[in-house]
Amino acid sequence: MAEEMAGRAGESWDEIVVRVLKGNEVKLVAYVPDKVLAPLIKRMQADSWFTVISPAREEEAVGIVTGAYMAGLRGIVLMQTSGFTTLANVLASLTVPCQIPLLMMISERGTIGDHQLGQAIVCRTMRPILETLGIEHFAIQRPEDVEFVTDRMIKQAYSTQAAAAMILSPLLTSRGKKSY
Amino acid sequence: MQDSILISTSRDAAKVMNRSDLTRRLVARLKNEEAVVGGIGHTHFDLWAAGQRPQNFYMLGSMGLAAPIALGVAMAQPRRQVFALEGDGSLLMQLGALGTIAAVNPKNLAVIVWDNGAYQITGAQPTMTSTNVDLVAIARGAGLARSTWAKDEAHFEALVDFALKGDGPVFICARTDHQPPAGTTERDANKIRTRFMEGVLDGKSRA
Numbered sequence: 001m002a003e004e005m006a007g008r009a010g011e012s013w014d015e016i017v018v019r020v021l022k023g024n025e026v027k028l029v030a031y032v033p034d035k036v037l038a039p040l041i042k043r044m045q046a047d048s049w050f051t052v053i054s055p056a057r058e059e060e061a062v063g064i065v066t067g068a069y070m071a072g073l074r075g076i077v078l079m080q081t082s083g084f085t086t087l088a089n090v091l092a093s094l095t096v097p098c099q100i101p102l103l104m105m106i107s108e109r110g111t112i113g114d115h116q117l118g119q120a121i122v123c124r125t126m127r128p129i130l131e132t133l134g135i136e137h138f139a140i141q142r143p144e145d146v147e148f149v150t151d152r153m154i155k156q157a158y159s160t161q162a163a164a165a166m167i168l169s170p171l172l173t174s175r176g177k178k179s180y
Numbered sequence: 181m182q183d184s185i186l187i188s189t190s191r192d193a194a195k196v197m198n199r200s201d202l203t204r205r206l207v208a209r210l211k212n213e214e215a216v217v218g219g220i221g222h223t224h225f226d227l228w229a230a231g232q233r234p235q236n237f238y239m240l241g242s243m244g245l246a247a248p249i250a251l252g253v254a255m256a257q258p259r260r261q262v263f264a265l266e267g268d269g270s271l272l273m274q275l276g277a278l279g280t281i282a283a284v285n286p287k288n289l290a291v292i293v294w295d296n297g298a299y300q301i302t303g304a305q306p307t308m309t310s311t312n313v314d315l316v317a318i319a320r321g322a323g324l325a326r327s328t329w330a331k332d333e334a335h336f337e338a339l340v341d342f343a344l345k346g347d348g349p350v351f352i353c354a355r356t357d358h359q360p361p362a363g364t365t366e367r368d369a370n371k372i373r374t375r376f377m378e379g380v381l382d383g384k385s386r387a
Contacts, residue, residue, distance in 0.1 A: 028255065051255065053284060055248070056276025063245035064280070067217070067252025070237070070377050071260075072387045075252070093241020097369035161386070 014040035016146040028075030030061035036107040058083040076103040101157040112170045137165035194329040200362040219246035219266040221301040222361040229363030234379025244274030254289040268295040282323030290343035290350040319351040327351035
């Protein structure tokens with residue numbers, strides 16, 4: 001895997017994420033749909049390296065990725081903010097006590113201009129949940145940080161046996177767009 | 181349905197059996213380090229009481245996720261047969277998981293549901309299966325063609341043997357009584373995880 005950490009010229013954030021996941025042997029992708037994540041999901045579905053599944057709920061996706069990890073297959077859950085906030089129970093009763101290095105990539109909705117009232121209110125519950133459970137999290141805002149942050153957070157998750165929430169800020173995914 | 185073992189017994193015609201007994205019957209037939217994920221509550225208590233195999237995972241929380249966790253194990257290790265044990269109340273919390281299993285279509289996964297029509301551990305409040313929900317019908321509707329009620333103990337054992345052939349996914353529902361479980365799982369979540377991983381990953385506890 002290349003050592004450069006600033007991303008390659010002209011790469012989109014979703015291209016970088018794909019490259020970093022491959023470099024860390026993450027092959028199973030369980031997603032619940034999100035418009036911001038759509039280009040990443042499409043890219044993974046078109047790439048036979050990944051096994052991509054679409055469970056009905058985020059909690060179910062966490063269960064599948066956890067079972068796969070325990071049997072030797074690394075995976076990640078993709079979701080939006082409102083989906084993450086349904087996860088307090090499984091994170092508190094499975095992920096944290098069992099020391100599962102659960103990788104989560106969360107498209108941050110409900111902030112910096114989101115017109116959806118429900119998204120805006122539920123968004124404010126995301127960080128308190130993460131902090132109460134002691135889960136490492138970081139909101140990526142700049143394209144030049146995507147590779148460094150995702151690669152480091154993934155490696156830390158596996159080396160410390162702890163979950164990681166990689167949050168994709170609208171500053172990264174929606175800059176230049178008129179709306180979400 | 182080509183296989184005669186998958187007869188269409190109705191819930192009403194299925195014998196009410198004992199969960200501890202059926203769990204022991206299941207475990208007695210496991211000869212090839214099959215993985216078993218025991219759902220929250222009495223389901224995993226009885227799995228524990230049937231003998232602490234290294235390939236058992238006991239769920240201390242996350243109600244409804246036995247089948248999804250088992251699906252993940254089955255996807256990671258296609259050559260290992262995997263069983264999920266779940267209660268009717270738990271499965272009712274995560275019915276979408278049946279559709280996911282049908283979509284992924286893992287040949288090496290069997291989901292066994294103990295249907296006693298009650299949330300037994302919280303005081304035996306009735307679940308919807310006691311009045312109107314047929315979980316086998318729901319599983320079939322979700323796309324799991326190999327879904328059936330176990331009509332008695334001998335049929336249950338035959339269904340386990342069918343699942344062990346690896347022509348799944350298989351969904352087995354057994355009606356059970358309200359007898360208490362035969363033991364209580366040691367509540368050490370990380371030890372449970374570590375032992376399970378060592379049991380399915382040749383002694384490794386990380387991946």
